[in-house]
Amino acid sequence: GSGGFRKRKHDNFPHGQRREEKENVNPSSALMTSFKSFQLELDTRHDKYERLVKLSRDITIESKRTIFLLHRFTSAPNGEEILNESEVKLDAVRRKIKQVAQELIGEDMYQFHRAVSPGLQEYVEAVSFQYFIKTRSLISVEEINKQLIFTAENREETTNTTSNPHDKQPHTWSLKVTPVDYLLGVADLTGELMRLCISSVGNGDIDTPFELSQFLRQIYDGFTFIGNTGPYEVSKKLYTLKQSLAKVENACYTLKVRGSEIPKHMLADVFSTKTELIDQEEGL
Amino acid sequence: QGVLTADQDIREEIRKVVQALEQTAREILTLLQGVHQGPGFQDIPKKCQKAREHFGTVRTQLESLKTKFPADQYYRFHEHWRFVLQRLVFLAAFVVFLESETLVTREAVAEILGIEADRERGFHLDIEDYLSGVLTLASELARLAVNSVTAGDYSRPLRISTFINELDSGFRLLNLKNDSLRKRYDGLKYDVKKIEEVVYDLSIRGLNKEATGG
Numbered sequence: 001g002s003g004g005f006r007k008r009k010h011d012n013f014p015h016g017q018r019r020e021e022k023e024n025v026n027p028s029s030a031l032m033t034s035f036k037s038f039q040l041e042l043d044t045r046h047d048k049y050e051r052l053v054k055l056s057r058d059i060t061i062e063s064k065r066t067i068f069l070l071h072r073f074t075s076a077p078n079g080e081e082i083l084n085e086s087e088v089k090l091d092a093v094r095r096k097i098k099q100v101a102q103e104l105i106g107e108d109m110y111q112f113h114r115a116v117s118p119g120l121q122e123y124v125e126a127v128s129f130q131y132f133i134k135t136r137s138l139i140s141v142e143e144i145n146k147q148l149i150f151t152a153e154n155r156e157e158t159t160n161t162t163s164n165p166h167d168k169q170p171h172t173w174s175l176k177v178t179p180v181d182y183l184l185g186v187a188d189l190t191g192e193l194m195r196l197c198i199s200s201v202g203n204g205d206i207d208t209p210f211e212l213s214q215f216l217r218q219i220y221d222g223f224t225f226i227g228n229t230g231p232y233e234v235s236k237k238l239y240t241l242k243q244s245l246a247k248v249e250n251a252c253y254t255l256k257v258r259g260s261e262i263p264k265h266m267l268a269d270v271f272s273t274k275t276e277l278i279d280q281e282e283g284l
Numbered sequence: 285q286g287v288l289t290a291d292q293d294i295r296e297e298i299r300k301v302v303q304a305l306e307q308t309a310r311e312i313l314t315l316l317q318g319v320h321q322g323p324g325f326q327d328i329p330k331k332c333q334k335a336r337e338h339f340g341t342v343r344t345q346l347e348s349l350k351t352k353f354p355a356d357q358y359y360r361f362h363e364h365w366r367f368v369l370q371r372l373v374f375l376a377a378f379v380v381f382l383e384s385e386t387l388v389t390r391e392a393v394a395e396i397l398g399i400e401a402d403r404e405r406g407f408h409l410d411i412e413d414y415l416s417g418v419l420t421l422a423s424e425l426a427r428l429a430v431n432s433v434t435a436g437d438y439s440r441p442l443r444i445s446t447f448i449n450e451l452d453s454g455f456r457l458l459n460l461k462n463d464s465l466r467k468r469y470d471g472l473k474y475d476v477k478k479i480e481e482v483v484y485d486l487s488i489r490g491l492n493k494e495a496t497g498g
Contacts, residue, residue, distance in 0.1 A: 026450075031387050035454030041411055043459055110359035179288070226288060 048103060052112050055100050056119030062093045063119070063126035067192055070129050071199065086130050093123055098150040101173035113178075120177050124185025129192055136211060138219065141182040149174040180231060187223070187237035190216055194244035197251055206255055213252045216245045294353050298364045301349040305368045308345060312338045312375045319382065320431040328382050335379045336396075342372060343398030350399075350407045358407060366413060372397060373409070373417025378424055385443055387451065390414050412465050415458075419468045422448060426475040429482045438491045441482045452476050 026032065066089040073082045100116055124144060131139035150173045177185075193212055200208040223238050312335050319328055353361055376396045380388035393409060394401040400408040425448060429441040452472060460466040486492040 027453075029450065030389075031450050031454050032457075034389060035457050038411060038415065038454075039457045039459065046459070046461060108356065108359045110357060110362070113359075 048107075049112060049115050052100060052103055052115040055096050055103070056116045059093055059096050059100075059116075059119030060122040062089060062096070063122040066090055066093070066126040067129055070126075070133060071192070071196065073133055083130070083134065086126075090123075090127055090130065093126070094147065094150075097123065097148055097175055098173060101148070101150060101175040104175070105173065109176075117181055120175075120181045121185040121188065124177060124182055125188045125192065128186060128189050132189075132193070132215070136215070138186070138215070141177060141179060144182065145174070145176050148177070180234065183223075183226070183234055184237060186219065187234070187241050190219055190241045190244045194247050197248045201251060201255065209248065209251050209255060213245075213248050216241075216248055220245050295361065295364065297352045298349065298361055301345060301352060302365050302368055305342065305345045305349070305365070305372070308338060308341050309368055309371045309375060312342075313371075316375065316378055316382075320428060321435070332379050332383050335375070339376070339379075339396050346398055346407070355406055362410070366410075369397075369409065370413045370416040370420070373414055374420035374424070377418055377421040381421065381425070381447070385447060387418065387447070393417075415455075416465055416468055418451070419455075419465075419472055422451060422472050422475045426478040429479045433482060433486065433491075438486055441479065441486060442492055445479050445483045448476055448479050 066086050069082060069089065070086050073079050097120075100119075104112065127144060127147075128139045131137070131143075193216060197209045197212045200212075220241055223234075223241060226234065315331055315335055315338070318331060349365065373393055376393045377388045379396075380386065380392065388396075390409060390411070391401045393414060397409070400406050402408055425444050429444045432438075432440040432444075455469055455472060458469075460469060483492070
Protein backbone atom coordinates (compact mmCIF):
# COMPACT_ATOMS: atom_id res chain seq x y z
CA GLY A 1 0.00 0.00 0.00
CA SER A 2 0.98 3.67 -0.12
CA GLY A 3 1.90 3.64 3.57
CA GLY A 4 4.60 1.08 2.95
CA PHE A 5 5.86 3.02 -0.01
CA ARG A 6 6.31 6.12 2.13
CA LYS A 7 8.41 4.28 4.63
CA ARG A 8 10.78 3.13 1.98
CA LYS A 9 10.99 6.61 0.57
CA HIS A 10 12.31 7.94 3.82
CA ASP A 11 14.98 5.29 3.97
CA ASN A 12 16.28 6.31 0.59
CA PHE A 13 16.25 9.95 1.46
CA PRO A 14 19.20 11.69 -0.17
CA HIS A 15 20.93 13.07 2.88
CA GLY A 16 23.98 13.87 0.89
CA GLN A 17 22.04 16.18 -1.34
CA ARG A 18 20.64 18.03 1.61
CA ARG A 19 24.06 18.71 3.08
CA GLU A 20 25.24 19.98 -0.25
CA GLU A 21 22.38 22.43 -0.46
CA LYS A 22 23.15 23.87 2.93
CA GLU A 23 26.74 24.54 2.04
CA ASN A 24 25.54 26.58 -0.87
CA VAL A 25 24.10 29.20 1.43
CA ASN A 26 26.11 32.35 1.12
CA PRO A 27 27.31 33.35 4.58
CA SER A 28 27.48 37.01 3.71
CA SER A 29 24.12 37.31 2.06
CA ALA A 30 21.83 40.04 3.29
CA LEU A 31 19.74 37.57 5.23
CA MET A 32 22.72 35.97 6.95
CA THR A 33 24.15 39.36 7.81
CA SER A 34 20.93 40.44 9.46
CA PHE A 35 20.74 37.21 11.40
CA LYS A 36 24.27 37.76 12.65
CA SER A 37 23.16 41.09 14.02
CA PHE A 38 20.08 39.45 15.53
CA GLN A 39 22.40 37.01 17.27
CA LEU A 40 24.34 39.87 18.77
CA GLU A 41 21.24 41.73 19.82
CA LEU A 42 19.65 38.70 21.45
CA ASP A 43 22.86 37.71 23.22
CA THR A 44 23.29 41.20 24.63
CA ARG A 45 19.75 41.25 25.85
CA HIS A 46 20.01 37.81 27.46
CA ASP A 47 23.29 38.69 29.14
CA LYS A 48 21.80 41.79 30.65
CA TYR A 49 18.80 39.82 31.87
CA GLU A 50 21.09 37.29 33.53
CA ARG A 51 23.12 40.01 35.23
CA LEU A 52 19.91 41.46 36.60
CA VAL A 53 18.70 38.08 37.82
CA LYS A 54 21.97 37.59 39.70
CA LEU A 55 21.67 41.02 41.27
CA SER A 56 18.08 40.29 42.21
CA ARG A 57 19.10 37.06 43.90
CA ASP A 58 21.81 38.83 45.88
CA ILE A 59 19.30 41.47 46.91
CA THR A 60 16.87 38.78 48.03
CA ILE A 61 19.45 36.92 50.11
CA GLU A 62 20.80 39.99 51.85
CA SER A 63 17.30 41.33 52.51
CA LYS A 64 16.23 38.04 54.01
CA ARG A 65 19.27 38.04 56.29
CA THR A 66 18.38 41.54 57.39
CA ILE A 67 14.90 40.35 58.29
CA PHE A 68 16.29 37.49 60.37
CA LEU A 69 18.57 39.94 62.09
CA LEU A 70 15.68 42.26 62.88
CA HIS A 71 13.70 39.42 64.40
CA ARG A 72 16.41 39.26 67.04
CA PHE A 73 15.63 42.84 68.05
CA THR A 74 14.21 43.42 71.48
CA SER A 75 14.07 46.52 73.60
CA ALA A 76 17.09 45.09 75.40
CA PRO A 77 20.38 47.05 75.24
CA ASN A 78 21.66 45.33 72.12
CA GLY A 79 18.56 46.55 70.29
CA GLU A 80 20.37 49.69 69.15
CA GLU A 81 23.23 47.56 67.86
CA ILE A 82 20.88 45.42 65.88
CA LEU A 83 19.23 48.41 64.29
CA ASN A 84 22.60 49.82 63.29
CA GLU A 85 23.72 46.53 61.86
CA SER A 86 20.49 46.29 59.90
CA GLU A 87 21.13 49.73 58.43
CA VAL A 88 24.56 48.59 57.29
CA LYS A 89 23.05 45.55 55.63
CA LEU A 90 20.34 47.57 53.94
CA ASP A 91 22.96 49.97 52.63
CA ALA A 92 24.70 47.00 51.04
CA VAL A 93 21.40 46.01 49.44
CA ARG A 94 20.91 49.55 48.19
CA ARG A 95 24.32 49.42 46.55
CA LYS A 96 23.17 46.36 44.64
CA ILE A 97 19.99 48.18 43.69
CA LYS A 98 22.16 50.98 42.38
CA GLN A 99 23.84 48.47 40.08
CA VAL A 100 20.42 47.43 38.90
CA ALA A 101 19.57 51.04 38.19
CA GLN A 102 22.80 51.42 36.23
CA GLU A 103 22.03 48.35 34.15
CA LEU A 104 18.62 49.76 33.38
CA ILE A 105 19.72 53.17 32.11
CA GLY A 106 18.13 53.79 28.77
CA GLU A 107 16.19 50.58 28.97
CA ASP A 108 12.51 50.07 29.35
CA MET A 109 12.26 48.95 32.96
CA TYR A 110 9.32 46.69 32.24
CA GLN A 111 11.27 44.57 29.81
CA PHE A 112 13.41 43.33 32.69
CA HIS A 113 10.89 43.71 35.44
CA ARG A 114 10.44 40.00 35.99
CA ALA A 115 14.17 39.65 36.59
CA VAL A 116 14.34 42.13 39.45
CA SER A 117 10.86 42.07 40.91
CA PRO A 118 11.43 39.30 43.50
CA GLY A 119 14.53 41.05 44.84
CA LEU A 120 12.78 44.37 45.09
CA GLN A 121 9.82 42.87 46.90
CA GLU A 122 12.15 41.29 49.44
CA TYR A 123 13.90 44.63 49.88
CA VAL A 124 10.57 46.36 50.50
CA GLU A 125 9.80 43.71 53.10
CA ALA A 126 13.14 44.24 54.87
CA VAL A 127 13.15 48.01 54.83
CA SER A 128 9.52 48.31 55.93
CA PHE A 129 10.19 45.84 58.75
CA GLN A 130 13.06 47.97 59.99
CA TYR A 131 10.91 51.08 59.67
CA PHE A 132 8.11 49.50 61.67
CA ILE A 133 10.46 48.55 64.48
CA LYS A 134 11.77 52.08 64.63
CA THR A 135 8.52 54.00 64.20
CA ARG A 136 5.66 51.58 64.60
CA SER A 137 4.30 52.79 61.29
CA LEU A 138 4.32 51.80 57.63
CA ILE A 139 6.93 53.25 55.34
CA SER A 140 5.48 54.78 52.20
CA VAL A 141 6.53 53.86 48.70
CA GLU A 142 7.69 57.45 48.16
CA GLU A 143 9.96 57.18 51.19
CA ILE A 144 11.40 53.94 49.87
CA ASN A 145 12.08 55.43 46.49
CA LYS A 146 13.72 58.48 48.01
CA GLN A 147 16.36 56.19 49.41
CA LEU A 148 16.90 54.72 45.97
CA ILE A 149 18.29 57.81 44.32
CA PHE A 150 22.00 57.36 43.79
CA THR A 151 24.81 59.56 42.69
CA ALA A 152 28.17 58.58 41.32
CA GLU A 153 30.57 57.89 44.13
CA ASN A 154 33.71 58.55 42.24
CA ARG A 155 35.07 59.60 38.86
CA GLU A 156 35.77 56.03 37.84
CA GLU A 157 32.14 55.15 38.08
CA THR A 158 31.12 58.11 35.99
CA THR A 159 33.49 57.34 33.13
CA ASN A 160 32.62 53.66 33.14
CA THR A 161 28.95 54.19 32.74
CA THR A 162 28.78 57.13 30.41
CA SER A 163 29.42 56.88 26.73
CA ASN A 164 30.78 60.41 26.63
CA PRO A 165 34.14 60.49 28.39
CA HIS A 166 34.16 64.26 28.46
CA ASP A 167 30.93 64.43 30.39
CA LYS A 168 31.96 65.53 33.84
CA GLN A 169 28.45 65.96 35.18
CA PRO A 170 27.77 63.91 38.30
CA HIS A 171 25.44 61.13 37.40
CA THR A 172 22.36 60.18 39.28
CA TRP A 173 20.58 56.94 38.93
CA SER A 174 17.34 56.04 40.53
CA LEU A 175 15.14 53.03 40.75
CA LYS A 176 11.48 53.34 41.39
CA VAL A 177 9.83 50.47 43.13
CA THR A 178 6.52 49.99 41.37
CA PRO A 179 3.31 50.23 43.39
CA VAL A 180 2.65 46.55 42.72
CA ASP A 181 6.05 45.44 44.00
CA TYR A 182 5.54 47.68 47.01
CA LEU A 183 2.17 46.06 47.74
CA LEU A 184 3.56 42.56 47.39
CA GLY A 185 6.48 43.42 49.66
CA VAL A 186 4.15 44.85 52.30
CA ALA A 187 1.97 41.76 52.05
CA ASP A 188 5.01 39.61 52.81
CA LEU A 189 5.88 41.95 55.65
CA THR A 190 2.64 41.01 57.38
CA GLY A 191 3.84 37.42 57.55
CA GLU A 192 7.00 38.56 59.33
CA LEU A 193 5.00 40.76 61.66
CA MET A 194 2.83 37.81 62.57
CA ARG A 195 5.97 35.89 63.49
CA LEU A 196 7.16 38.89 65.45
CA CYS A 197 3.90 38.85 67.35
CA ILE A 198 4.23 35.24 68.39
CA SER A 199 7.86 35.57 69.36
CA SER A 200 7.34 38.80 71.30
CA VAL A 201 4.79 37.05 73.44
CA GLY A 202 7.34 34.34 74.12
CA ASN A 203 9.69 37.12 75.24
CA GLY A 204 7.16 38.32 77.74
CA ASP A 205 6.30 41.40 75.69
CA ILE A 206 2.55 41.67 75.93
CA ASP A 207 2.18 45.12 74.41
CA THR A 208 3.56 44.42 70.95
CA PRO A 209 0.88 41.92 69.95
CA PHE A 210 -1.83 44.51 70.45
CA GLU A 211 0.11 47.16 68.54
CA LEU A 212 0.67 44.66 65.77
CA SER A 213 -2.95 43.69 65.68
CA GLN A 214 -3.99 47.26 65.10
CA PHE A 215 -1.27 47.85 62.54
CA LEU A 216 -2.05 44.69 60.61
CA ARG A 217 -5.71 45.50 60.58
CA GLN A 218 -4.95 48.84 58.95
CA ILE A 219 -2.87 47.13 56.31
CA TYR A 220 -5.61 44.60 55.76
CA ASP A 221 -8.16 47.37 55.35
CA GLY A 222 -5.91 48.98 52.78
CA PHE A 223 -5.67 45.80 50.82
CA THR A 224 -9.40 45.18 51.02
CA PHE A 225 -9.95 48.61 49.53
CA ILE A 226 -7.86 47.57 46.57
CA GLY A 227 -9.77 44.32 46.39
CA ASN A 228 -9.41 42.59 43.07
CA THR A 229 -8.42 45.57 40.99
CA GLY A 230 -4.78 44.63 41.31
CA PRO A 231 -2.98 41.89 39.50
CA TYR A 232 -3.51 38.29 40.45
CA GLU A 233 -0.48 38.10 42.72
CA VAL A 234 -1.87 40.78 44.99
CA SER A 235 -5.14 38.94 45.50
CA LYS A 236 -3.23 35.77 46.31
CA LYS A 237 -1.22 37.54 49.01
CA LEU A 238 -4.40 38.99 50.42
CA TYR A 239 -5.45 35.50 51.38
CA THR A 240 -2.24 34.84 53.32
CA LEU A 241 -2.53 38.26 54.88
CA LYS A 242 -5.96 37.40 56.20
CA GLN A 243 -4.58 34.29 57.84
CA SER A 244 -1.71 36.23 59.44
CA LEU A 245 -4.14 38.78 60.78
CA ALA A 246 -6.34 36.04 62.20
CA LYS A 247 -3.37 34.47 63.99
CA VAL A 248 -2.43 37.78 65.53
CA GLU A 249 -5.98 38.52 66.57
CA ASN A 250 -6.26 35.10 68.17
CA ALA A 251 -3.01 35.74 70.00
CA CYS A 252 -4.40 38.96 71.40
CA TYR A 253 -7.59 37.21 72.40
CA THR A 254 -5.68 34.50 74.23
CA LEU A 255 -3.52 37.06 75.96
CA LYS A 256 -6.52 39.01 77.06
CA VAL A 257 -8.45 36.05 78.35
CA ARG A 258 -5.68 34.04 79.86
CA GLY A 259 -2.80 36.46 80.13
CA SER A 260 -3.17 36.96 83.81
CA GLU A 261 -3.45 33.26 84.58
CA ILE A 262 -0.43 31.93 82.81
CA PRO A 263 3.18 32.58 83.76
CA LYS A 264 5.00 34.56 81.11
CA HIS A 265 7.43 31.84 80.21
CA MET A 266 4.61 29.54 79.31
CA LEU A 267 2.86 31.99 77.09
CA ALA A 268 4.78 30.89 74.04
CA ASP A 269 3.64 27.34 74.65
CA VAL A 270 0.11 28.57 74.87
CA PHE A 271 0.19 29.78 71.31
CA SER A 272 1.64 26.70 69.80
CA THR A 273 -0.80 24.44 71.54
CA LYS A 274 -3.73 26.76 71.85
CA THR A 275 -5.73 24.90 69.26
CA GLU A 276 -5.25 21.74 71.31
CA LEU A 277 -6.43 23.51 74.43
CA ILE A 278 -9.50 24.88 72.76
CA ASP A 279 -10.40 21.46 71.44
CA GLN A 280 -9.92 19.92 74.86
CA GLU A 281 -12.14 22.49 76.48
CA GLU A 282 -14.87 21.96 73.97
CA GLY A 283 -14.62 18.26 74.65
CA LEU A 284 -15.40 18.86 78.28
CA GLN B 285 -5.55 52.31 44.51
CA GLY B 286 -5.72 55.06 41.92
CA VAL B 287 -2.68 53.66 40.19
CA LEU B 288 -4.21 50.25 39.89
CA THR B 289 -7.55 51.38 38.46
CA ALA B 290 -5.78 53.68 36.02
CA ASP B 291 -3.71 50.70 34.94
CA GLN B 292 -6.85 48.63 34.38
CA ASP B 293 -8.41 51.40 32.32
CA ILE B 294 -5.39 51.64 30.07
CA ARG B 295 -5.42 47.91 29.53
CA GLU B 296 -9.10 48.04 28.59
CA GLU B 297 -8.42 50.68 25.95
CA ILE B 298 -5.52 48.70 24.60
CA ARG B 299 -7.59 45.54 24.41
CA LYS B 300 -10.18 47.30 22.28
CA VAL B 301 -7.65 48.47 19.72
CA VAL B 302 -5.98 45.08 19.67
CA GLN B 303 -9.30 43.47 18.87
CA ALA B 304 -9.70 45.77 15.90
CA LEU B 305 -6.19 44.92 14.78
CA GLU B 306 -6.91 41.22 15.07
CA GLN B 307 -9.94 41.66 12.88
CA THR B 308 -7.91 43.35 10.17
CA ALA B 309 -5.24 40.69 10.47
CA ARG B 310 -7.89 38.04 9.93
CA GLU B 311 -9.03 39.80 6.79
CA ILE B 312 -5.53 39.91 5.39
CA LEU B 313 -4.98 36.27 6.24
CA THR B 314 -8.17 35.16 4.52
CA LEU B 315 -7.18 37.15 1.49
CA LEU B 316 -3.74 35.63 1.28
CA GLN B 317 -4.86 32.09 2.00
CA GLY B 318 -6.34 32.16 -1.45
CA VAL B 319 -2.91 31.75 -3.02
CA HIS B 320 -2.85 28.11 -2.01
CA GLN B 321 -5.37 27.13 -4.62
CA GLY B 322 -5.08 26.80 -8.36
CA PRO B 323 -6.73 29.99 -9.62
CA GLY B 324 -5.16 31.82 -6.67
CA PHE B 325 -1.75 31.56 -8.27
CA GLN B 326 -2.59 33.83 -11.13
CA ASP B 327 -4.02 36.40 -8.82
CA ILE B 328 -1.00 36.77 -6.62
CA PRO B 329 0.05 40.29 -7.58
CA LYS B 330 -3.50 41.48 -7.18
CA LYS B 331 -3.82 39.84 -3.81
CA CYS B 332 -0.60 41.43 -2.64
CA GLN B 333 -1.84 44.81 -3.68
CA LYS B 334 -5.09 44.32 -1.81
CA ALA B 335 -3.22 43.12 1.22
CA ARG B 336 -1.10 46.25 1.18
CA GLU B 337 -4.27 48.29 1.18
CA HIS B 338 -5.40 46.48 4.28
CA PHE B 339 -2.09 47.31 5.87
CA GLY B 340 -3.12 50.89 5.54
CA THR B 341 -5.91 50.16 7.99
CA VAL B 342 -3.40 48.42 10.20
CA ARG B 343 -1.22 51.51 10.22
CA THR B 344 -4.13 53.65 11.35
CA GLN B 345 -5.05 51.20 14.07
CA LEU B 346 -1.48 51.01 15.33
CA GLU B 347 -1.33 54.80 15.38
CA SER B 348 -4.36 54.74 17.64
CA LEU B 349 -2.80 52.07 19.82
CA LYS B 350 0.26 54.23 20.36
CA THR B 351 -1.89 56.91 21.97
CA LYS B 352 -3.36 54.63 24.58
CA PHE B 353 -0.41 54.47 26.91
CA PRO B 354 2.75 56.35 27.92
CA ALA B 355 5.40 55.88 25.29
CA ASP B 356 8.10 54.71 27.66
CA GLN B 357 6.04 51.87 29.04
CA TYR B 358 5.94 49.75 25.90
CA TYR B 359 6.97 46.57 27.66
CA ARG B 360 4.56 47.03 30.51
CA PHE B 361 1.68 46.34 28.16
CA HIS B 362 3.57 44.41 25.53
CA GLU B 363 1.80 41.13 26.22
CA HIS B 364 -1.49 42.56 25.00
CA TRP B 365 -0.46 43.09 21.40
CA ARG B 366 2.38 40.65 21.09
CA PHE B 367 0.31 37.94 19.42
CA VAL B 368 -1.37 40.17 16.87
CA LEU B 369 1.91 41.89 16.08
CA GLN B 370 3.59 38.56 15.41
CA ARG B 371 0.69 37.67 13.17
CA LEU B 372 1.05 40.95 11.30
CA VAL B 373 4.77 40.35 10.85
CA PHE B 374 3.96 36.99 9.33
CA LEU B 375 1.40 38.52 6.98
CA ALA B 376 3.80 41.27 5.90
CA ALA B 377 6.55 38.71 5.35
CA PHE B 378 4.15 36.57 3.34
CA VAL B 379 3.18 39.46 1.08
CA VAL B 380 6.81 40.43 0.54
CA PHE B 381 7.73 36.86 -0.23
CA LEU B 382 4.92 36.52 -2.75
CA GLU B 383 6.08 39.72 -4.40
CA SER B 384 9.84 39.26 -4.40
CA GLU B 385 10.72 35.90 -2.87
CA THR B 386 12.97 37.57 -0.34
CA LEU B 387 12.83 37.86 3.41
CA VAL B 388 11.31 41.11 4.52
CA THR B 389 13.71 42.99 6.77
CA ARG B 390 12.80 44.23 10.20
CA GLU B 391 12.93 47.80 8.95
CA ALA B 392 10.65 46.99 6.04
CA VAL B 393 8.07 45.38 8.29
CA ALA B 394 8.21 48.39 10.57
CA GLU B 395 7.52 50.58 7.59
CA ILE B 396 4.60 48.47 6.38
CA LEU B 397 3.09 48.63 9.84
CA GLY B 398 3.85 52.27 10.34
CA ILE B 399 5.90 51.76 13.48
CA GLU B 400 9.53 52.26 14.47
CA ALA B 401 12.23 49.65 14.15
CA ASP B 402 14.13 50.70 17.26
CA ARG B 403 12.93 50.92 20.80
CA GLU B 404 14.46 54.35 21.24
CA ARG B 405 12.12 55.90 18.76
CA GLY B 406 8.88 54.75 20.30
CA PHE B 407 6.40 52.03 19.55
CA HIS B 408 8.55 49.46 17.88
CA LEU B 409 8.78 45.93 16.70
CA ASP B 410 10.52 43.71 19.19
CA ILE B 411 13.12 41.46 17.62
CA GLU B 412 11.57 38.34 19.09
CA ASP B 413 8.16 39.21 17.66
CA TYR B 414 9.77 39.74 14.26
CA LEU B 415 11.49 36.36 14.46
CA SER B 416 8.29 34.61 15.57
CA GLY B 417 6.41 36.06 12.64
CA VAL B 418 9.15 34.91 10.27
CA LEU B 419 8.95 31.39 11.65
CA THR B 420 5.22 31.35 10.99
CA LEU B 421 6.06 32.32 7.41
CA ALA B 422 8.22 29.21 7.14
CA SER B 423 5.28 26.98 8.02
CA GLU B 424 3.08 28.77 5.54
CA LEU B 425 5.68 28.34 2.81
CA ALA B 426 5.94 24.65 3.55
CA ARG B 427 2.22 24.45 2.88
CA LEU B 428 2.56 26.60 -0.21
CA ALA B 429 5.27 24.32 -1.58
CA VAL B 430 2.95 21.35 -1.33
CA ASN B 431 0.04 23.18 -2.89
CA SER B 432 2.19 24.58 -5.65
CA VAL B 433 2.95 21.09 -6.84
CA THR B 434 -0.69 20.16 -6.68
CA ALA B 435 -1.51 23.18 -8.80
CA GLY B 436 1.13 22.26 -11.32
CA ASP B 437 3.76 24.84 -10.44
CA TYR B 438 6.97 22.82 -10.11
CA SER B 439 9.50 25.59 -9.90
CA ARG B 440 8.14 27.51 -6.96
CA PRO B 441 8.87 24.71 -4.45
CA LEU B 442 12.51 24.77 -5.53
CA ARG B 443 12.77 28.48 -4.91
CA ILE B 444 10.97 28.07 -1.60
CA SER B 445 13.46 25.38 -0.68
CA THR B 446 16.46 27.63 -1.30
CA PHE B 447 14.82 30.37 0.70
CA ILE B 448 13.96 28.15 3.65
CA ASN B 449 17.44 26.67 3.78
CA GLU B 450 18.94 30.10 4.00
CA LEU B 451 16.44 31.02 6.68
CA ASP B 452 17.31 27.91 8.62
CA SER B 453 21.02 28.74 8.44
CA GLY B 454 20.27 32.19 9.72
CA PHE B 455 18.28 30.91 12.65
CA ARG B 456 21.02 28.48 13.54
CA LEU B 457 23.24 31.43 14.33
CA LEU B 458 20.98 32.49 17.16
CA ASN B 459 21.50 31.50 20.75
CA LEU B 460 17.94 31.18 21.92
CA LYS B 461 16.71 30.70 25.43
CA ASN B 462 14.18 28.04 26.28
CA ASP B 463 11.17 30.24 25.67
CA SER B 464 8.29 30.33 23.24
CA LEU B 465 10.55 31.59 20.44
CA ARG B 466 12.76 28.56 20.87
CA LYS B 467 9.77 26.24 20.73
CA ARG B 468 8.56 27.94 17.57
CA TYR B 469 12.04 27.58 16.11
CA ASP B 470 12.03 23.88 16.85
CA GLY B 471 9.09 23.66 14.47
CA LEU B 472 11.24 25.09 11.69
CA LYS B 473 13.07 21.84 11.11
CA TYR B 474 9.78 20.11 10.33
CA ASP B 475 9.00 22.79 7.78
CA VAL B 476 12.45 22.35 6.25
CA LYS B 477 11.96 18.61 6.08
CA LYS B 478 8.55 18.91 4.48
CA ILE B 479 9.88 21.17 1.76
CA GLU B 480 12.84 18.89 1.16
CA GLU B 481 10.44 16.03 0.67
CA VAL B 482 8.53 18.01 -1.90
CA VAL B 483 11.74 18.83 -3.75
CA TYR B 484 12.79 15.22 -3.52
CA ASP B 485 9.46 14.05 -4.92
CA LEU B 486 9.90 16.40 -7.82
CA SER B 487 13.50 15.53 -8.54
CA ILE B 488 13.11 11.76 -8.63
CA ARG B 489 10.36 12.19 -11.11
CA GLY B 490 12.32 14.59 -13.18
CA LEU B 491 9.64 17.21 -12.68
CA ASN B 492 12.07 19.83 -11.44
CA LYS B 493 13.99 19.56 -14.69
CA GLU B 494 10.72 20.19 -16.43
CA ALA B 495 10.34 23.36 -14.41
CA THR B 496 13.82 24.75 -14.90
CA GLY B 497 14.31 23.43 -18.47
CA GLY B 498 10.98 24.98 -19.46
